[in-house]
Amino acid sequence: MNWKIPLTWLTLWSILLLCFPAATQAASGDKKVRLPDFPVLINGQTLDNAKLKYPFFVYKDITYLPLTWEYTRALAISLSFDQDKGLQLGMGGGQLSGRFIGWKKEAFRPDLSGSNPRNRAYTATMPDFPVTISNNYIDNGSEPFPLLEWNDVTYLPLTWKYAHDMLGLELVWDENKGLNVIGGQQQVLGAIYYDDADYLYMYPELVTEPGRGGLKVKKSLEETPVWMTEEETGELRKRVEELERKNAGEPVSLEMKDDGLYYQGLRLLTKEQITVSPGEAGMAEIRGLKGTRFELPSGITLVSVEKTTAYNTGHSLYEYRTFLILRKEVSEIKELRQPLDRIIANDDGSFWLVSNGVDLMRGKLLAGSRRIALLDAKGNVRLANEALSESGIVVPGVSTPGLKDLLTDDGKLLIYRSGISNDGNFTPQDTQGYYWLDTGFNVSKADALDALAREESSPDRPSLNKSVYMGSDRKFYLLRTKNNTIFNYSDNKTGRWYDDELLATQ
Numbered sequence: 001m002n003w004k005i006p007l008t009w010l011t012l013w014s015i016l017l018l019c020f021p022a023a024t025q026a027a028s029g030d031k032k033v034r035l036p037d038f039p040v041l042i043n044g045q046t047l048d049n050a051k052l053k054y055p056f057f058v059y060k061d062i063t064y065l066p067l068t069w070e071y072t073r074a075l076a077i078s079l080s081f082d083q084d085k086g087l088q089l090g091m092g093g094g095q096l097s098g099r100f101i102g103w104k105k106e107a108f109r110p111d112l113s114g115s116n117p118r119n120r121a122y123t124a125t126m127p128d129f130p131v132t133i134s135n136n137y138i139d140n141g142s143e144p145f146p147l148l149e150w151n152d153v154t155y156l157p158l159t160w161k162y163a164h165d166m167l168g169l170e171l172v173w174d175e176n177k178g179l180n181v182i183g184g185q186q187q188v189l190g191a192i193y194y195d196d197a198d199y200l201y202m203y204p205e206l207v208t209e210p211g212r213g214g215l216k217v218k219k220s221l222e223e224t225p226v227w228m229t230e231e232e233t234g235e236l237r238k239r240v241e242e243l244e245r246k247n248a249g250e251p252v253s254l255e256m257k258d259d260g261l262y263y264q265g266l267r268l269l270t271k272e273q274i275t276v277s278p279g280e281a282g283m284a285e286i287r288g289l290k291g292t293r294f295e296l297p298s299g300i301t302l303v304s305v306e307k308t309t310a311y312n313t314g315h316s317l318y319e320y321r322t323f324l325i326l327r328k329e330v331s332e333i334k335e336l337r338q339p340l341d342r343i344i345a346n347d348d349g350s351f352w353l354v355s356n357g358v359d360l361m362r363g364k365l366l367a368g369s370r371r372i373a374l375l376d377a378k379g380n381v382r383l384a385n386e387a388l389s390e391s392g393i394v395v396p397g398v399s400t401p402g403l404k405d406l407l408t409d410d411g412k413l414l415i416y417r418s419g420i421s422n423d424g425n426f427t428p429q430d431t432q433g434y435y436w437l438d439t440g441f442n443v444s445k446a447d448a449l450d451a452l453a454r455e456e457s458s459p460d461r462p463s464l465n466k467s468v469y470m471g472s473d474r475k476f477y478l479l480r481t482k483n484n485t486i487f488n489y490s491d492n493k494t495g496r497w498y499d500d501e502l503l504a505t506q
Contacts, residue, residue, distance in 0.1 A: 029126040031148055033057040033064065035118055039178030042074055043185065044498045045108060046178075053114035054153050057122065062145045063179055064124075064155040065163075074108040076184030077167055086130030087147075087154060091168045098186055099206045104506040105186065105499055124148035124155065134166040170483055182483050186499040189215065189225065189484045192469040192477060194240045194401055200469070200477060200486070201228075201236060208503055215502075219471075221486060221495030225502060243401035247342050249292035249304065261289060263303050266330050268323050276309060284311050294343055296351060298377045301325040302333075304340055320358075326379045335373050335383040338366075342398045344406050344413065346439055349377035352413060354395050367426060370394050372415065374439060384415075385422045387441040390431065392418035402472035412436040414446065416453070452476060452489050 040047050040056045040063065049055045054066035065071060067089070072079050078093030098105065127149045131138040140146045145157035156162060158181065163169040170182040190203035199216040202225070207213075213233025217225045228236070245251075255262040261269040276284045288308035295301055302324055309317040322333045322340060336355055344352040353373040357365040370392040372384040384393055394416040397403045407413055419432025433453035434446035452468075455478060469477045475490035485496045 031059055031124045031126070033059045033122045033124045033148070033150070035116060035122070036063060036179075041178060041180040042071065042108060042110070043182055043500075044180060044496075047110055048112060050116050050118070051112040051114055052116065053111040054151065055114065055116045057124065057148075057150065057155060059124070059148065059157070060145060063158045064148060065158055065181065066150075067154045067156055068111070070108065070110055073106065074184055075167075075169060075181065077169075081129075085132065087127070087132070089131075089133045089156070089167065091134065098208060098503075101208060101210055103208045105503045107500065107505040122150070124150045127154060133162060136166065168482075182498075185483045186503060187482055187484060188499055188502040189217075189479060189486070189497075191467070192479060193399075194236065195219070195469075195471040195473070195477075196402070197473075200471070202479075217486065217495065219473075219488075221488060221493050224497060227502075240401050247401070249294045249302075249340065252291045252293040252303065254289055254291040254305065256289075261305070263291060263293075263323075263325075266325060266328065268303065268305060268330065269307075269321065274307065284309050284317075286310075287316065292340075294340070296343070296375075297345070298349055298351075299326065300375070300377075300379060302340070302343070302353075306339070318358075322353075324375075324379055324381075331379070333373070333375075333381050335381055335386075336371060338369055338371065342395070342406075344395075346407070347411055348439060350439055351375045352395070353381075354398050356394070356398060357392075368392060368422065370418070374441075382441070384437065384441065388417065388431075388443065389422045389429075390417045391420045391422045391426055394418075396434075396468065396476070397470035397474070400470055400472060403470065403474070408436070412438050415443075449476075452478075 034057065035049055036056055036058045040049060047056070054068050056066065057064040067077070067079060071077075072093050076091065076093050078090045080088045082088065125148065127140065127147055131140050131147055138147070145159055147157065148155045158169075158171060158179075160171070163171055163181070168183065172180040172182065174180070187205045190205045192200050192202050194201040198219060200219060202215045202217060204212070204215055209227075211229055212227045213230040214228050214236070215225045216228055217223075252263065254268070256274075257267075258271065260267045260271050261274050274286060274289065276286055286307065287310035288306070290306040292304045292306075293301060294304075302322060304320060304322045307319045307321070309319070311317070320338045322336050324331050324333055333353075336353060338355045338358045340353055341356045342354045344354065346352065351374070353375055355369070355371050357369040357371075359365060368385075368391040372393050372395060374382050374384065385391065395406065396414055396416060397406050413436070414434060415437050416434050417431050419429055421427040421429050434449035435443040436446055437443050455468075467479045467481065469479070471477060475488060478487040478489055479485075480487065483496060484499065484502065485494065487494050
């Protein structure tokens, strides 16, 4: 057998390997990718992948996003490149500002100058530079789904870790519509503050066109929200405020005397309690003393006093006291030194006294100030927060102006427990969720609302008092705080709208 020819070829192949190590290394880093066989959308806009200059690819069943200027702007991904640090990605790129009249949303216009036949073979390569995402270094070579390059553009794998956790994108899959990548959205829909038989009424998070007030959303969630004029919004707010006043008591006159503050000849506060020392820091002065009365069928009268102390720094301190008047005897309900939002009558002659909390500033509530107390017919008060060792308790529907009956047929009250102890240390405990509460302070888990309770720990949601709304139809509506989404939990329906549907574009 002649071994000379094979040996000659082996020697030549070894020389070629030594001469072209870079070419061999590049070939080993090549990745076969394919075009997706499903639609891809950016913020609800379906893309023609066959015509995109930089199409979406699929590698190991994961969709890859091309990090071009158009995509990163549309999805609010910040992108920078440094010779030493390499590629750096993060949240917050694109045109996110816009809280002023005249601002317009920049429309997403993908480059459709490409041609991407489905039968063509596509090959991507591994980038040769460092990658950092949201200040996290990515060891790209060891990642199961690495960032790739195609035609000098870097591609990002849309894994949950990268897209959702690190870049704040929302990935929505639909069997018919395909993969929808959502990001860079202006939040337009704000808190729900009223509803009727047909609509939810919402505050706007921003207004960019003159004359616009709030928004109304059809309860079917199948139609685009409609802007209301400032006049329409103002008239509605007047009706809402009138309903809120009925729930929150009747304004009454208080009388200042030399020795204190009086209501119908009964002293509520001493002179010292309504006086500020001239030497007190900030040159404070009492700016206001307001009274609110609740007449209960049992013959008990509750009077709440709001005291406003103003400082020359421009800040004001609000203090609240609630007094119980029974047979001309006055006693303070010290457990509720905060505003009363609703009083709920029970069949046994007792009343639930509900406070949604003390608003420190711009919706930020004082910790432990969401409270419920039970007032019996004899004037005795017991705080539910102490009985249940719960720092925060919310009664869903208390802030719904048109919802009158908050009790079930068997006299139970639906509450939401924060899962934080009332021991002064605010210790987490395994009680977070919805419960049924009776006047004996017995509780039972509202199992049907467990999924709703889990929403409370979602980073896409603000505090409960802003995002969960129990309508006058006793259905739960959830506002998710990004991407303008409302979820009707009771009927399992979702409405999602993109900011370019709600705002003018350019």
